[in-house]
Amino acid sequence: MECVFGLVGDGFALVVADSSAVHSILVHKSNEDKIMVLDSHKLLGASGEGGDRAQFTEYIQKNVALYQFRNGIPLTTAAAANFTRGELATALRKNPYAVNILLAGYDKDIGPSLYYIDYIASLHKIEKGAFGYGSYFSLAMMDRHYHSGMTVEEAVDLVDKCIMEIRSRLVVAPPNFVIKIVDKDGAREYAWRESIKDTTGAPTS
Amino acid sequence: MSIFEYNGSALIAMVGKNCFAIASDRRFGVQLQTVATDFQKIYRIHDRVFLGLSGLATDAQTLYQRLVFRHKLYQLREERDMKPETFASLVSALLYEKRFGPYFCQPVIAGLGDEDKPFICTMDSIGAKELAKDFVVAGTASESLYGACEAMFKPDMEPEELFEIISQALLSSVDRDCLSGWGGHVYVVTPTEVKERILKGRMD
Numbered sequence: 001m002e003c004v005f006g007l008v009g010d011g012f013a014l015v016v017a018d019s020s021a022v023h024s025i026l027v028h029k030s031n032e033d034k035i036m037v038l039d040s041h042k043l044l045g046a047s048g049e050g051g052d053r054a055q056f057t058e059y060i061q062k063n064v065a066l067y068q069f070r071n072g073i074p075l076t077t078a079a080a081a082n083f084t085r086g087e088l089a090t091a092l093r094k095n096p097y098a099v100n101i102l103l104a105g106y107d108k109d110i111g112p113s114l115y116y117i118d119y120i121a122s123l124h125k126i127e128k129g130a131f132g133y134g135s136y137f138s139l140a141m142m143d144r145h146y147h148s149g150m151t152v153e154e155a156v157d158l159v160d161k162c163i164m165e166i167r168s169r170l171v172v173a174p175p176n177f178v179i180k181i182v183d184k185d186g187a188r189e190y191a192w193r194e195s196i197k198d199t200t201g202a203p204t205s
Numbered sequence: 206m207s208i209f210e211y212n213g214s215a216l217i218a219m220v221g222k223n224c225f226a227i228a229s230d231r232r233f234g235v236q237l238q239t240v241a242t243d244f245q246k247i248y249r250i251h252d253r254v255f256l257g258l259s260g261l262a263t264d265a266q267t268l269y270q271r272l273v274f275r276h277k278l279y280q281l282r283e284e285r286d287m288k289p290e291t292f293a294s295l296v297s298a299l300l301y302e303k304r305f306g307p308y309f310c311q312p313v314i315a316g317l318g319d320e321d322k323p324f325i326c327t328m329d330s331i332g333a334k335e336l337a338k339d340f341v342v343a344g345t346a347s348e349s350l351y352g353a354c355e356a357m358f359k360p361d362m363e364p365e366e367l368f369e370i371i372s373q374a375l376l377s378s379v380d381r382d383c384l385s386g387w388g389g390h391v392y393v394v395t396p397t398e399v400k401e402r403i404l405k406g407r408m409d
Contacts, residue, residue: 089267093306116240122212122262124233124241135238 002047003134003166003174004034006102006114007142007158008127009150012183013104013112014190015045016159018134018166018174023050030196035180037187038064039074041106043180044084047131048099048119056097060084077105081115081123088121096120100131106182137169138162152181156190163193208309209330211236213384214246214259215346217354217375218315218325220339221367224395225323227255227315228375230346231403232387233262242387242408250276251286252399254316255392256296259344260330261309268308271299289316289324293334300332307331311343321396346385349378368393368402376406 002022006015021032035045036057044060046053063083068074075083081103091097101117116122116129128146130138141162150158159179167173175196180189215230233244247257248269256272258265275295279287287295293314300308307330315325327341328334335341339358342350353374362370372391379386389404 085266089263092263118235118263120261120263121266122233122235123266124244124262126241129240139238 001133001170001172001174002034003130003132003138003170003177004045004047004100004102005130005135005138005142005159005162006045006104006128007146007150007155008104008112008114008148009152009155011106011112012152012155012181013043013106013114014155014159014179014181015043015102015104015114016163016177016179017045017047019176019178019192020174021050030174030176030194031192033178035178036061037180038080038103038105039068040186041074041182042077042080043104043182043187045102045104045180046099048097052097052099056087056099057101060087076107076110077103077113077115078107078110078125080105081117081125085117085121085123088117088119092121102129102131104182104187106184106187108184112183133170134162134166134173137165141165160193167195206236209260209311210345210384212260212262213382214344215350215375215379215382215385216246216257216259216311216313216343217350217371218255218257218313218327218341219354219358219367219371219374220323220325220337220360222361222363223321223323224364224367224393225315225317225325226364226367226371226391226393227257227313228371228389228391228404229257229259230344230375230379230385230387231390232385234384239387245390247390247392248273249392249399250292253394254287254289254292254314255394256292257313257315257343259311259313264308264310268299268310268312272296275299289314289318292316293324293326293328297328297332297334300328300330304331313341313343315394317394317396344385346378346382349381350374353378364393364395364400368400372404376404380407
C-alpha cells in the first residue's frame, strides 16, 4: 500500500514516498518516483490511483510552469497548494481524481511549508502529515519524536525511524523509499532507502 | 458512515446582551484519523458577521470561498457590508442552487444587525433556515450540544459570562463525540470589539 509522509524542519521540508508501482498483487516496478519536483522550490508527493497520480501531478507541474512563464515570477507555495485544491475540487463532482497530495515548498520570506491535500480537496497547512496505511505508523512515530525546528540530520533520522516501523509492521510494506528535500537552495532528491534493488536489463543466462 | 461524519465538527452560536459568541472545535480528521488540531471552521465575513461551517471540510472550504467572493462583490456594488439576515439568505440561496447535488455542510451564521441586535441562524445542507433567539448548534456533536446549551443558557448574558457558558457547553459536548474536539476556538463579538480565544480541552 502506498505510503507518503512529510515534515517541516528548520529552514527545510522533507517529503518521503514509497517507490512501488503496484497493480493488484503484482509489483510492476520498485523504483517509481512519486514525488514530483514542481519547480525550483516545490515538491509534490502524491499517492493514489496510478494513472490519476501521474496525470494530475504532471498537469499541476505544467500549470505552475505556465504561471511562471506568463507572469515572470513563480507561484508561492500557498498559491500552488490552493490552485491544486481548486483543480481537485472542480473535478470532484464531475470526474474525481483519486490522488492524495503532500505539497512542500520553500518561500524566501515565509520559509518552509507543507500542505495536506486530500483526494476530496480538503486543504490544510501542517507541520507533519502522512497518507495511506503507512500513516498509522509514521504519524505515531512523528507524534512521538517530532519537534519544530529539527535539523536535517534529526529529521532524516526520524524519517528512517518511520520507514523502519512501516517495514516491520505493515503487512504489504513497500521495500523502497525515496526522500526529497526542499530548502533555500531548491528542491532536490535527498536519498533513496532501498531494501530491494530493481535490476534493469535482461537477466544473464 | 455518513458523508457528514467524514471529517467531524462541532459548532455553537449563542446570543447575549448586545453581543454574540460563536465557537467551534479544532479537529481536522479523516474518519478515525486526526490529521490536524488547528483547523479553522469559523470564518470572519466582516467585523459584524461570522460564518461557521460544519460537515465535509472540502465543501466547507469551497462554500466559504464562494461566499467571500459574493460578499466582496456586494461590498463593491453596495459600498457597505452585508447585514447578517441578508448574508443568511445568500447562504441559503447558494445551498439550494445545489439542491440535487448538495454541499455537505451545515452552516451557522452569527452577526450583529441593525441597532447592534445579535442575529444567529443555522440551516441544513440544502438551505432550510432555522432562526433562533437563544442558540444554534451544528456538527457531529449536535445532539450533545443541544443538551448542554439548553441546560446552561440564560438570556441577556454579558460578554464575559457568555464566553464562559459557550466554552463549557462546547467542551463538555465534544468530550462525548470522538469525531470532534482537540480544543476550541471561541469568538465573542460586541459592537466595539471582536475577542478571539483558544480553549484547551481534552486532547483526544
